[in-house]
Amino acid sequence: MARIGHTTAAYPHSTTVAGALPRRLQPTLLRRLARFARTKPLGAAAAAMVILVLFLAMAAPVIAPYGPTTAQEGFERRPPGPEHIFGTDQFGRDIFSRVLYGSRVSLTIALAAVATGSISGALLGIASGYYLGKFDLLVQRFIDAKMAFPTIILAMSIVAVLGPSTVNLIIAIALAFLPGMARITRSSAISLRERQFVDAARAIGGSDRRIMLQHIIPNAMAPFLIVATAELGGAILAESSLSFLGLGTQEPNPSLGAMLSRASQQYFLRAPWMAIWPGVALSALVFGFNVFGDALRDVLDPRLRRG
């Protein structure tokens, strides 16, 4: 994986198995990380932020001072203070703890959805770009149709039918993000299939499946990683929007989006912290993934740069 940066030119790794790479390339990986931090300070800061948030979310049960659903009577709508650093909500639940657990829920759903959506999208896109012809035409027209649905609307209608549960939320977001990835990997596959090393592999009798798995996929990794990282921010936003609309994670389970819905608006006058902190956390998460994704794109594949 660490090699993807220069595979574009002279080093298509056509014979190595991806799993064997890390050990051999570790020194280069470290050096690359150092260079990444030097050339992209903002990106590195965002990466550090992403890692910190991932850590906080994973360690939520240890760090959080209270349980996410523990309601303390007599402590309703307390302003931020030493005992509740983000204050409490209308049921006396600690907002800091809920934000931690909520980020954990958002991250889990976003990661699972992006992994599912990206991998299936990438496989579809690669097959479509590799075979071309009628199969490609059919797949592309369906992807056109799918792209006509705004992401959130599509996810909403899927949740409407399946009902709001964590797994359904993951399915809905994954399906909504699938076509974008299919588009990107299709165009990689189209340009890769014309390359000499693919011709060579075909000449020695490699099957289509072998060519796709060992030659096309490893060389299409860079755009895949870039798009997947960029989609994480979008998936977090999608999850929080759905939860905000009452179609995602359900009360009393903590979710950053749901924390911003009705109650926080109702009590905004007397308890603005209820609406502020979940939003700040949400923005920080998305910010981290977006900026990290941009930096990753610049480093891995400057040609994809758009702004």
Add this chain to the structure above:
Amino acid sequence: MRDYIIRRLLLGVVTIYLVATLLFVILRVIPGDVVAALFGSEELSEVNRANFATIRRELGLDQPIYVQYGKWLWSLVQLDFGRSYVSQEPIWESVKWAIPVTLQLALFAVCISVVLAAVSGTLSALRQDTWVDYFFRIFTITGLAMPSFWVAIVAVLGGAIYLGYFPPAGYRPPTEDLGRSIEQFILPGVILGWRGSAVVGRMIRSTVLEVLREDYVRTAYAKGLQQRVVVIRHVLKNASLPVITIIGFQVSALLGGAVAIELIFGLPGMGRQLVTAITLRDLPVIQLLVMLFAVITVISNLVVDLAYGWLDPRVSYSGSGS
């Protein structure tokens, strides 16, 4: 050119047909049985069981899948959208009032995002690596990171509490009261547009940077034109083409974001109706609204494609254009 338009229109029709098919698959095939989902399969009391069978028959779920599919397409072609489960009224009667609201919001948001993006992107590029550039880049990055529904909550409630400003409640169409209508849409439009402007602004910044290095820009400066003239006549004109494409994509994102915004600002648009319909599990209404959202996206992409072909003489109208 005429062939190009006809081909694009045909492709648009094909896409809408596939959209209808896809929606049919999502709403009817994937879950197995909508009615079970509608009622919640566990709580089937005796009364519900009777309803269950009736609704299944009404929806035609007892018929084979290809018959259902044919009926679904036929009803769309006839523009017959059926009745709401909840109000028993023809759906179109309530939905038709929501369409202009959402369109007006989307139009406002697109215009605001383009203006914001043009200003921020161009200034950013002209003053590359100065504080102006950093300011606008932070402006766009934060715009992308903050969920618009949160910005809307903070803006509406913060504005009401600290500035004593309330956006007018109760929707009036612009034909009735233009000033009021504009006032009502300006804040939601700005919030949605900010987000859109982030993507477009970044695009404008990088294309302007590219164009600034072109020979014809140097020539324009060399013949003594003022910067303002060079920027407007040479740079922006050439930088606008890729931007138009991305605006097409923005419409879809805007419509998605509009759902929460309509809810927060109390605008009776399609998004708000969709949320209500989903809460009430009113399937025919959900179907029609989602279909409309997709059709609006397809049409706006079509318009963008046509505008692109019209603006850029280099686009070839023959061959298999992508």
